[in-house]
Amino acid sequence: MRIFITGRPGVGKTTLLMYVVEEVKKRGYKVVGFYCPEVREGGKRIGFKIVSISSGKEKWLAKVGEGKIKVGKYAVQSEAGEIIDEVKSALPSANLIAIDEIGPMEMSIPSLKDFINYAFSLNKPLIAVVHRSMKINGKIYVLTEENREGLRSKILNEVLQSL
Ligand SMILES: Nc1nc2c(ncn2[C@@H]2O[C@H](COP(=O)(O)OP(=O)(O)OP(=O)(O)O)[C@@H](O)[C@H]2O)c(=O)[nH]1
Numbered sequence: 001m002r003i004f005i006t007g008r009p010g011v012g013k014t015t016l017l018m019y020v021v022e023e024v025k026k027r028g029y030k031v032v033g034f035y036c037p038e039v040r041e042g043g044k045r046i047g048f049k050i051v052s053i054s055s056g057k058e059k060w061l062a063k064v065g066e067g068k069i070k071v072g073k074y075a076v077q078s079e080a081g082e083i084i085d086e087v088k089s090a091l092p093s094a095n096l097i098a099i100d101e102i103g104p105m106e107m108s109i110p111s112l113k114d115f116i117n118y119a120f121s122l123n124k125p126l127i128a129v130v131h132r133s134m135k136i137n138g139k140i141y142v143l144t145e146e147n148r149e150g151l152r153s154k155i156l157n158e159v160l161q162s163l
Pocket residue numbers: 007008009010011012013014015016148149
């Protein structure tokens with residue numbers, strides 16, 4: 001089972017994914033993965049964190065400034081590797097893999113690209129937010145203001161049936 005959620009910025013992709021993650025955890029299943037919230041200062045985006053879903057630990061993924069690997073104006077932070085390694089080592093024990101998000105930024109960071117490819121190779125139930133520009137094989141739900149509430153229970157039930 002692989003479910004992908006996409007849609008325009010701000011439509012509610014992360015909110016829906018985290019709702020499904022919390023509901024699955026409540027039922028005693030182990031969810032392993034990460035999400036990358038943006039960080040704003042004074043209303044301006046200054047970077048992204050990477051947060052482990054199972055442990056809640058977070059580190060800087062990328063922030064405005066100079067660095068070896070840059071994605072647009074953001075420099076990738078080496079400390080992100082601690083979270084990626086932690087999540088990767090927990091993958092074999094996962095009942096569900098959750099990734100937010102699979103996008104141009106994540107795919108241009110070698111360690112994250114490797115992680116995503118490894119996660120796909122495990123053939124475990126997986127739910128992910130994908131950037132609307134990404135081409136990906138699997139069931140894709142395009143979220144809109146109109147369908148996002150209804151899709152919550154539909155997607156949750158689909159995930160639960162695969163566990
Ligand atoms: N009323 C309502 N608001 C929602 C719903 N889902 C998300 N929102 C709100 O919409 C805003 C954006 O939600 P996100 O989940 O961050 O949206 P997103 O698509 O992940 O945004 P990006 O990652 O920036 O593309 C937040 O303020 C949410 O509280 C929903 O189902 N109903």
